Amino acid sequence: MSQPLFALIDCNNFFASCEQVFRPALVGQPLVVLSSNDGCVVARSAEARALKIPMGAPAFKYKDLFKQHGVQQFSANFELYGDISRRITEILTSITPRLEVYSIDESFLDISQLDIKDYQAWAQHVRKTILQWVGVPVSIGIAPSKTLAKLASEHAKRKPELQGTLVLLDEEVRDSYLRALPIEEIWGIGWRLGPRLRSIGIATAYDIAKLSPVQGRKLIGSVHGERMVRELNSQTCYPLESLGSEQKMISASRTFGNDTDQSSVVESALANFIARASQKLRVSNRAATRVAIYVTTDRHKPGYRTWSKEVILDQPTADTGTLISVANQMFAELYEPGVQYHRAMSLISGFVSDTQLQTDLLGFRDVPTFDRSKQRMAAVDSIHGRYGRQTLYYGTEKLATSWQPRKSIRSPRYTTSWDELPRVIIKA
DNA sequence: TCTGGGGTCCTAGGACCC
């Protein structure tokens, strides 16, 4: 296989841009998207960023600032964002099947096999196409390693004169951009490593690139540090991940709309989380052998506590009902009356193929029960596919609703809900 | 009053075995 060449397509302020797609009047306005419970800022338009509203800022602390500058606020609308993301992926897939969807707003392409004469012009063309067809502005970085492609897209996003694209193939050009990037912004350096490296005089990406792989290993830690050094020197260490690579765990969690001391409310939440997680699992034709739950009080209040429990199942399953009863049994063992629960999580893992059971020669497993459950869940999933999620549900899921997060200012699901289609009003 | 949700990978250390 020849050397890969990566193009990272990175959506600018993705959630904020999605809100602007259907409300063009918001373009050029300060706008923020808030997390569940409208708790903190998870996306900002360029104008909101200019007001020095940090990522992750608790919304209540910035209320006055929002008001003062007329900052538009939106509750996160993941249905809309997911759908817009899918449309972008479609465009990219038509360019090349050698694509890795890295997150909801970023994809890597391996463009080494494409016949491209001028990378800069190519990137500009892709950028314009996505903007025109979907309405979301993107930044594109091109380089021989993922770490450099990422670094290139960062620069492309920030420097208007680059017009959203940057190609890092020439060594001198590369080094000048390495010098201009503080270490904190390198892919793989977080809040812990940043200050530690800075304290020993390493300040830019260039300083790291000039380390030997051995020094990288020592200073940054293990294989990860060594790879970072190599990748900044244009060596590929992280290949394009194939589409088939599957998740190792699936979780669902929420901070409750209101704290609760009622076990039924927490049970209902855990059941809903299990229903979500197990449905995702079934899509990949797998079953779980582990179930875990995790509950906490409010970490901003005194006496913060967490509880967790996990069981290993005798028999793998992807059955919502079975998994719910396991989760709730665990919770029953943890529950303490009077505790104000604030947040809960259900997590499944230890996945095996759901056809493997049929080849269990030892006969320890109950294959008929498994098969019946599989058919039952397939029926449920197909009904959900046709009539919408929550058409059928387990009783526990509807035991209570007060755990549900508040979403007071969510925009319409323009593209995924018939009731919320955008309206065009034509005046005669 | 009000501070998100969903993941991965790596390592150290314990339990256990020969």
Added chain:
DNA sequence: TCTGGGGTCCTAGGACCC
């Protein structure tokens, strides 16, 4: 009972990502 090296498997926790 104690000694020691070599190896595997598992888990908890740290660090990072978007």
